[in-house]
Amino acid sequence: MSTETAPQPSGESPTELKRVMGPKLLLLFIVGDILGTGVYALTGQVAAEVGGAAWLPFLIAFAVAFLTAFSYLELVTKYPQAAGAALYVHKAFGVHFFTFMVAFTVMCSGITSASTASRAFASNLAVGLDWEASNTQIMLMALGFMVLVAAINLRGVSESVKANVVLTLVELSGLLLVILCGFWAIAGGDADWGRVVAFETPDDKNVFLAVSTATSLAFFAMVGFEDSVNMAEECHEPNKIFPKMMITGLGITAVIYVLVSICAVAVVPVGELAGNDTPLVTVVEKATPDVPIQDILPFISMFAVANSALINMMMASRLLYGMSRQGIIPRPLSKVGSRRQTPWVAILFTTAIAFGLIAWVSNANPDSVAVLGGTTSLLLLAVFAVVNVAVLVLRHDTVEHSHFRTHTVLALVGSVACIFLVLPFSSGRPGSQYEVAGVLLLLGLVLSVPIYLARRAHGEDLEISDPDDIPPHKIP
Helix, strand or coil, X not given: CXXXXXXXCCCCCCCCCCCCECHHHHHHHHHHHHCCHHXXXXXXHHHHHHEHHHHHHHHHHHHHHHHHHHHHHHHHHHCCCCCHHHHHHXXXXXXXXXXXXXXXXXXXXXXXXXXXXXXXXXXXXXXXCXXXXXXXXXXXXXXXXXXXXXXXXXXXXXXXXXXXXXXXXXXXXXXXXXXXXXXXXXXXXXXXXXXXXXXXXXXXXXXXXXXXXXXXXXXXXXXXXXXXXXXXXHECCHHHHXXXXXXXHHHHHHHHHHHHHHHHHHHCCHHHHCCCCCHHHHHHHHHCCCCHHHHCHHHHHHHHHHHHHHHHHHHHHHHHHXXXXXXXXXXXXXXXXXXXXXXXXXXXXXXXXXXXXXXXXXXXXXXXXXXXXXXXXHHHHHHHHHHHHHHHHHHHXXXXXXXXXXXXXXXXXXXXXXXXXXXXXXXXXXXXXHHHHHHHHHHHHHHHHHHHHHHHHCCCCCCCCCHHHCCCCCCC
16 A cells, blocks of 8 residues: 655645544544444354354455455545545446445445344343343334434434444443453363364355355444545544554454454354354353353443444435435435424434334344344445445546555455455355345335436436535434
8 A cells, every 4th residue: 555645745625524533533433333233243143154163254354344445545535525435436437326326225234234233232132131032022122222213313313422432432341341251261161162163054055155154244243444434524634544543443343353253152152152133142141150240241232233223324314315405316305304403204214114124024034133234234345346446447536635545456356355245156145135135226216216217308317416415424
């Protein structure tokens, strides 16, 4: 990696937003953004695919995320503005409908991520209350949780930088608790270290396909770093601090995830982890059976996934609002409440989609957390593949300030790796994930195509007047 030198080394473009984030706050934002639902909910599902080598898919997912992060770093330091992938795709290809579909895909990933979090929240609540809840009861609790998220969203509550620091520390404390308890059990001889290197794959998959399937799931735990690019206008000297902080943040979370997965499979047999919606709670229970410390973890987990759900639903509703304001989906979705000044129609619409997803997937598949989490990674991996190509297309576009530059080979490998984890024959994804993603993208076409045809009939084009008007992927 290198930087291109130019007259304005700061890279700070004019902005109406207040630049309040330095290196430390940005690092906490990135770490807090990545930590959350994925590792708390999907560790058991990953172990079900590869057995004790559950750490390997997390490590591979980290490598793919690292390659894509380099592309994001070049783009965010080159164009330090909010709007993220939609802005980069629009600048690279200039196809308005393609820009819309990328933005809509990102929005859908937020809804599926929040739906995953809602299921994980309900499962942890049941464990915390020592309640043997049925699948239907878990589903109803998840729906109730989404009502609460919608109510908070309607009030216009958003996450401040200070609140993000607190939430990050709470999320981190839960994972450190798992690691400490795991090492305690290992040191005391109450764990089976041999399981950590034991591959146990499903009967219908070879080792390669099992690792690919597990990596596709594990990638859900690595998403979030791309959200930080939307904070560029609120960072001091983004071209200087982003590369170090994003790489450091990814490194910290990767180490934590690998240690958590190693402790999980060493302490708990894979059979008990597989299909478990609260795997880390089980790890702490097994590691410290005589200490009631495990009673705390379900509530820490709830706090972590609740934060993920709220942020993702806020992002999804604001993206929908922004696309409606652009006139490329029905205008009523851009209505704002006069009192709270929140996009209430978009909030209710995205909540309705989340309701439908939770009910549909819960009734159709017992492993609904894996289906929804896998769909999230599927949607974002598709976006990442496009971003890795966009960074190369935009090489001809020069700017008047220094910026990070990734190697061409890394961007190409990142794009191929993302596509590999998207395709069904190579990723080993179940058809249910493609079905959910297809229905969501079809909804985008239903919302946009009639308007597009009507505008074309009047000699107009479906055009995004200014991609910077697309609200940030993450609402501060």
